[in-house]
Amino acid sequence: MAEVRALATLKEIPAQAWDALHDGRNPFVAHAFLSGLEAHGCLRAQWGWRPQHLTLWDGDELIAAAPMYLKENSHGEFVFDHAWAHAYAQHGLDYFPKWLCAVPYSPVTGPRLLARTAGDRRTLTHAMTALCERNGLSSAHVNFHTEAEDEAFDGGWLVRLDVQYHWHNDRSWETFDDYLAAFDHKHRKNIRQERSKVARAGVTFRTVEGGDATDDDLAAMHGFYRRTFAEYGNHPALTLAFLHHLREVMPQALVIMLAEREGDPVAGALCLRGGDTLYGRYWGATSTVPGLHFETCYYQGIEYCLRHGLTRFEPGAQGEHKLARGFLPTFVRSRHWIAHEAFRDALRDWCAQEAESVRRYAATLAAHSPFKAQVDTSAPSSAP
DSSP states (O other): OOEEEEESOGGGSOHHHHHTTSOSOOGGGSHHHHHHHHHTTOOOGGGTEEEOEEEEEETTEEEEEEOEEEESSOTTOSSOOHHHHHHHHHTTOOOOSEEEESOTTOOOOOOOSEESSHHHHHHHHHHHHHHHHHHTOSEEEEESOOGGGGGGOOTTSEEEEEEEEEEEOOSOOOSHHHHHHTBOHHHHHHHHHHHHHHHHTTEEEEEEEGGGOOHHHHHHHHHHHHHHHHHTTOOOOSOHHHHHHHHHHOTTTEEEEEEEETTEEEEEEEEEEOSSEEEEEEEEESSOOTTHHHIIIIIHHHHHHHHHTOOEEEOOSOOGGGGGGTOEEEEEEEEEEESSHHHHHHHHHHHHHHHHHHHHHHHHHHTTOSBOGGGOOSSOBSOO
């Protein structure tokens, strides 16, 4: 029988053992990425993040694992449960700490139950609930897991649904002009006008990959990132040391789009590259140029995917404005186990109503696709 261990740091797990449990196509679950967050000041207890990774062992062999964190708040998760916490407080109950299986600050779908067999994935979810009960925790949560992991959850887990906007090259586009040709006239004209405004402003772009990034490139990108967070009054969790870490340890994954004017960087978008997907994460700018955000965060990423044969581009959570630029609604999922039986029953109905509302919203979005009818998508992908 497997031994269950909850570990307070990934330092206790050899990178090779952890990475043997996934196929390496999603950079966010790599040992290097997650351990880098811990080692370079991105996860802090005062911000509500305490690593508590769930692992299964057969003697000295790691056979399954899940990146998990004890949370004292719901910041940096992108699956919003503030109303749940408020309801607990109204009834004199403690919602925090809760136990979260996720990639910090990253609303990116990917494997969460790292294991070679379906049975080991189910053992992980059973261990989550058992440890929650044993340790008096209110709940366990698994955010942005894959569709393939659905079968690991039994009926005690609640399902939540949301929509993101993803780009898919399912029409074998080779160039950006090929891509634009699939749009209706109005949307194609708007995109061309947006791109022209940026070019007329004298802005050029440079794509920096992995080990080619200089210290100045990383400093510029981190400065843009910090500026964006400051504008919204939030803490910039990612440190410059973490970006250096990505360059040194995960050079194949790091991609930065830098916008320059007269040789000086004026904007940037930080991305990570996976097996067939580009993931847009953060952006920032020091200049106000019409269309600069769309060009830096979306069009440059699409062109990168077309050049390198990537078939998907996920530019981050939320943002209906992405639809007009060819990012179509896609369902994302999460699972939630609530220890308090009465709350669990009440929230089951709440989640079902929320899911139905999300499905109606997604259907409305799909009906407003910018593509011509022959390449239109009638429903969001990955529908549960």
